[in-house]
Amino acid sequence: MQAFFGLTVTGQLDSHTLEIMRTPRCGVPDVGQYGYTLPGWGRHNLTYRIVNYTPDMARADVDEAIQSGLEVWSRVTPLTFTKTFKGVADIMIAFRTRVHGRCPRYFDGPLGVLGHAFPPGLGLGGDTHFDEDENWTKDGAGFSLFLVAAHEFGHALGLSHSNDQTALMFPNYVSLDPNKYPLSQDDINGIQSIYGSLPKTSAKPKEATVPHACDPYLTFDAITTFRREVMFFKGMCGGFTTISRTLNLN
Ligand SMILES: [Zn+2]
Ligand SMILES: [Zn+2]
Structure with missing residues (x-):
């Protein structure tokens, strides 16, 4: 773990290691090397559904944070995301606490783990859960739902964690200006290695x-x-x- 975070590897729990362990973070385990990516969905048109809402925020703000979190990735790939309101979507989004449903992972109350998501696939694949015991906000006065969602959607699309501290896929929560585009070149290289870059015919100006x-x-x-x-x-x-x-x- 120390090696992953770029700390001196001592095998001991020194204060710096403890500090990093206490930092609010994602619950997806750090496995494998960055650069290794899962196969992805094998298609570009994906669906998502918001199964329930957090009472911390207005519904419209949750909708916007989720949509913006997805757009972070569709901005640099050919991916498109369509919202659905019933049935099973590729990315099922829910706010949960502690041990929840049939999810093999659990939440830990306030702070600590903020969210987790599952890599592309059937069933739980792509599903993204947020810890309802956190204080979710629109602007990051608590935890920015937009930033955490954008990170978790990286997993739902097939990315693992990055040890680049400037990357959105770094596992610890970093409060960023929510008006700034949160992807680093490392994130962009990762997602484009799975889905390719924007099509050349894109109407977006060069x-x-x-x-x-x-x-x-x-x-x-x-x-x-x-x-x-x-x-x-x-x-x-x-x-x-x-x-x-x-x-x-x-
Ligand atoms: Zn993560
Ligand atoms: Zn879960």
Whole structure:
């Protein structure tokens, strides 16, 4: 365990090791080397269902956190996620406590383990559980449901933990700015090794032509060429508003 977290391997429980062990984290065991990935789902169109809701947050905020957590991964792959409301979905999402249902894993009350998810497959495969004994929040004043969900969905898609401390797939909870795109290059390489990158035909503008390319949340609703310029539009309140300067293509 010390080796995984980049600590000096002593085999002893020193204070630094204890500190890392106490840090709120994911309940998926650290097995194997990073870079090893499971086969994935073998398809790109997946379904998800929110089986129950946490009382900690408004339902709409839970919906949004879950959807955003999935979009973190669909943004860099050909994956699509469709929400369903009954029956069995690929990714069944639930808030549970302690020993729960037929799940072979359990939760530990407040702090400690925050969530767990199962790798792609039938039955429990892809299913993602959050510890209801945590205080889930929209903005990370407790634990950010968005960030923990995005991490757990990495497992549900076939990723194991990363020992890169900047990776979303690092097992410990790190509070990040929820408005920033949470994937590191390590995460992107991992997910693209399973599902490939975005198709070349994607309508998304290439980096070099995006005015604020450093903001990965920037999306455009329409792109048009006007004379020799490319214009990007974003829909706002019933009309299109140009949100960025036009680019000259000469
Ligand atoms: Zn994990
Ligand atoms: Zn479970």
